[in-house]
Amino acid sequence: MGLQVSAYTRKKGAEGLNIYDISRLAGVSIATVSRVLNDSDRVSPRTREKVLRVIEENGYEPNAFARGLGLNTMHTVGLLCADAGDPYLAQAVNDLERRLRKSGYDSLLCCTGYEREDKEKYVSLLLQKRVDGLVLVGSHFVEREEAGNDYIRRAAEKAPVVLLGGELTGENLYSVRCDERAAMRAATARLLRSGRREVLFLYNSLSFSGRNKLAGYREGCADCGRAAAEPLLLDAYRFDVEEVQAALAARAGFDAVLAADDRLAVGAVKYAKRAGLRVPQDLAVVGCNNSAIALYCDPELTSIDNRLGALCEQVAEALLNVLAGNPWESRTVLPAALVERGSTDFS
Amino acid sequence: MGLQVSAYTRKKGAEGLNIYDISRLAGVSIATVSRVLNDSDRVSPRTREKVLRVIEENGYEPNAFARGLGLNTMHTVGLLCADAGDPYLAQAVNDLERRLRKSGYDSLLCCTGYEREDKEKYVSLLLQKRVDGLVLVGSHFVEREEAGNDYIRRAAEKAPVVLLGGELTGENLYSVRCDERAAMRAATARLLRSGRREVLFLYNSLSFSGRNKLAGYREGCADCGRAAAEPLLLDAYRFDVEEVQAALAARAGFDAVLAADDRLAVGAVKYAKRAGLRVPQDLAVVGCNNSAIALYCDPELTSIDNRLGALCEQVAEALLNVLAGNPWESRTVLPAALVERGSTDFS
DNA sequence: TTGTAAGCGTTATCAT
DNA sequence: ATGATAACGCTTACAA
Numbered sequence: 001m002g003l004q005v006s007a008y009t010r011k012k013g014a015e016g017l018n019i020y021d022i023s024r025l026a027g028v029s030i031a032t033v034s035r036v037l038n039d040s041d042r043v044s045p046r047t048r049e050k051v052l053r054v055i056e057e058n059g060y061e062p063n064a065f066a067r068g069l070g071l072n073t074m075h076t077v078g079l080l081c082a083d084a085g086d087p088y089l090a091q092a093v094n095d096l097e098r099r100l101r102k103s104g105y106d107s108l109l110c111c112t113g114y115e116r117e118d119k120e121k122y123v124s125l126l127l128q129k130r131v132d133g134l135v136l137v138g139s140h141f142v143e144r145e146e147a148g149n150d151y152i153r154r155a156a157e158k159a160p161v162v163l164l165g166g167e168l169t170g171e172n173l174y175s176v177r178c179d180e181r182a183a184m185r186a187a188t189a190r191l192l193r194s195g196r197r198e199v200l201f202l203y204n205s206l207s208f209s210g211r212n213k214l215a216g217y218r219e220g221c222a223d224c225g226r227a228a229a230e231p232l233l234l235d236a237y238r239f240d241v242e243e244v245q246a247a248l249a250a251r252a253g254f255d256a257v258l259a260a261d262d263r264l265a266v267g268a269v270k271y272a273k274r275a276g277l278r279v280p281q282d283l284a285v286v287g288c289n290n291s292a293i294a295l296y297c298d299p300e301l302t303s304i305d306n307r308l309g310a311l312c313e314q315v316a317e318a319l320l321n322v323l324a325g326n327p328w329e330s331r332t333v334l335p336a337a338l339v340e341r342g343s344t345d346f347s
Numbered sequence: 348m349g350l351q352v353s354a355y356t357r358k359k360g361a362e363g364l365n366i367y368d369i370s371r372l373a374g375v376s377i378a379t380v381s382r383v384l385n386d387s388d389r390v391s392p393r394t395r396e397k398v399l400r401v402i403e404e405n406g407y408e409p410n411a412f413a414r415g416l417g418l419n420t421m422h423t424v425g426l427l428c429a430d431a432g433d434p435y436l437a438q439a440v441n442d443l444e445r446r447l448r449k450s451g452y453d454s455l456l457c458c459t460g461y462e463r464e465d466k467e468k469y470v471s472l473l474l475q476k477r478v479d480g481l482v483l484v485g486s487h488f489v490e491r492e493e494a495g496n497d498y499i500r501r502a503a504e505k506a507p508v509v510l511l512g513g514e515l516t517g518e519n520l521y522s523v524r525c526d527e528r529a530a531m532r533a534a535t536a537r538l539l540r541s542g543r544r545e546v547l548f549l550y551n552s553l554s555f556s557g558r559n560k561l562a563g564y565r566e567g568c569a570d571c572g573r574a575a576a577e578p579l580l581l582d583a584y585r586f587d588v589e590e591v592q593a594a595l596a597a598r599a600g601f602d603a604v605l606a607a608d609d610r611l612a613v614g615a616v617k618y619a620k621r622a623g624l625r626v627p628q629d630l631a632v633v634g635c636n637n638s639a640i641a642l643y644c645d646p647e648l649t650s651i652d653n654r655l656g657a658l659c660e661q662v663a664e665a666l667l668n669v670l671a672g673n674p675w676e677s678r679t680v681l682p683a684a685l686v687e688r689g690s691t692d693f694s
Numbered sequence: 695t696t697g698t699a700a701g702c703g704t705t706a707t708c709a710t
Numbered sequence: 711a712t713g714a715t716a717a718c719g720c721t722t723a724c725a726a
Contacts, residue, residue, distance in 0.1 A: 064475060
């Protein structure tokens with residue numbers, strides 16, 4: 001195949017038929033064609049039949065822009081996430097897109113990256129595109145300092161915003177998340193009570209979720225009358241398994257790792273092997289997200305299941321209901337569950 | 348037909364300002380405002396200044412639908428992929444979205460699933476939304492029987508279509524992929540020449556890519572004067588690691604596994620451990636995609652790197668150039684590379 | 695049940 | 711350099 005020049009011209013004129021063409025061919029007015037198009041019941045069966053036939057025969061497709069202009073919506077929502085390549089976020093994006101499409105909404109994806117400035121820029125970009133609503137996927141969207149979240153509240157003045165994984169209160173703002181704090185607390189206590197001397201909390205983000213998980217870990221320690229160990233913070237969103245291992249190797253004294261993410265947990269398992277520690281005998285490892293990664297690991301990871309599917313369902317419900325004008329709970333918190341596998345041995 | 352439109356509610360008035368409001372406030376005509384908006388050079392500095400100030404002061408944002416109607420484009424492309432939750436596809440989607448956005452294009456995501464019928468339905472849905480172009484991510488879009496791909500060729504009549512990972516020829520149709528066949532061939536020969544008796548080819552899809560990889564495997568066997576073993580086909584897109592292990596356990600006689608996907612390869616490694624086989628001594632394993640999963644595995648996976656990043660770059664280049672009216676190669680094939688890690692030992 | 699005509703908010707083509 | 715005004719293709723009162 002050689003170089004190919006696009007014969008494709010989608011400028012004006014060359015384009016297909018419009019509603020006037022159809023109305024002429026069908027011998028009716030454009031209003032009638034429009035009614036047929038919109039399933040109005042004020043059309044006689046005969047006319048509808050005829051119009052539909054003409055539409056079919058000519059492969060007519062109504063112009064979505066014109067419709068959007070008239071209706072002030074193109075039934076589109078903005079799906080923002082820091083990194084759609086992250087397995088966890090990707091899963092959410094996939095699930096949400098399907099659910100929203102099933103209800104007739106297209107999803108405009110926007111992978112913002114982790115910089116607040118970019119997130120803000122993209123939120124307003126999508127708003128300019130006149131999306132009907134916004135979904136912010138991942139707790140990274142909630143900044144530590146309240147002021148950093150103002151742009152989200154401002155966005156909510158223009159279109160409903162639903163947060164998945166984070167929590168933020170405000171008008172036209174809806175949060176759906178999992179109670180990871182309680183789950184972390186329980187897991188910590190569980191580890192300590194099963195005889196672990198020191199549980200190391202391993203995380204890589206000070207996002208809403210990260211802070212929440214850390215709080216849970218501390219509570220779990222307190223529950224058992226133990227002092228919490230200094231948490232290990234990896235300050236990289238896209239960390240390497242190698243980095244995790246190195247960071248752990250620089251620490252000592254722990255016989256359990258509670259990780260805020262399954263990938264971090266995998267790093268812990270690999271660290272153990274390299275250090276000659278047996279998992280779970282010498283080192284117990286608990287991950288979080290209960291992602292597919294947990295099964296790729298050997299031994300398989302015990303992981304906190306934050307029920308992403310259920311969360312996505314709630315997010316979609318929330319957005320669709322709000323868009324339909326129905327009232328909806330501004331805050332939904334689902335319980336998490338600990339899924340036990342080979343990386344722990346709660347005796 | 349799917350021409351139905353539900354009962355929209357027309358909201359007007361409550362919206363913000365329009366170009367007439369701005370023109371009045373600035374004491375100019377709407378044409379001038381439009382010129383300012385579009386960076387026309389036929390506006391005096393003074394006037395531009397004034398208009399911009401009014402726009403700024405009132406937070407005016409031009410209506411994207413109206414603009415779309417007039418220009419017949421909203422600078423949007425359709426990004427279709429079977430499963431955006433699949434780590435490999437997710438990575439591609441993420442990369443593509445960012446590249447396209449950088450050039451001013453929004454991405455309408457559509458997770459089609461693996462059914463041809465659905466893919467077809469969604470392709471025409473996006474076309475109805477008047478996207479400027481279409482990207483089909485993943486070789487799954489290319490069916491075995493040519494007739495099954497007609498819908499893609501028809502789509503290309505309305506907007507340029509770029510395939511990532513598959514190959515299909517036709518007007519206004521562009522393919523970007525990696526030479527996985529050659530890579531598989533080389534890897535097979537490499538395994539055999541390093542002393543492996545039987546290399547088992549493990550795959551889970553008869554897509555363009557799957558067939559291509561299998562052909563490469565067979566060529567590799569032939570290169571070494573060996574008969575190809577019966578390939579092992581898992582007929583599930585979202586398979587479980589457990590399934591892979593079970594399937595392998597039912598076979599015998601192989602001392603190497605060449606997998607069409609890293610996840611399949613992980614299954615092979617786990618199978619080996621369960622069967623008491625050492626990796627790579629007793630069983631060599633080669634994966635494909637060189638995804639993050641390869642590093643999560645223990646030992647880490649030797650994997651065929653199909654250079655997803657480079658592919659995405661080419662896809663974006665292709666689409667952007669075609670949309671800009673520039674000629675572009677209808678077929679791009681990049682070489683793949685074998686990344687050696689602990690799951691093989693080519694002595 | 696059907697038709698007429700007034701928006702919807704831009705861009706672009708003319709004049710001036 | 712600026713201003714009228716005609717598309718762009720649809721939905722929807724309002725009339726008939």
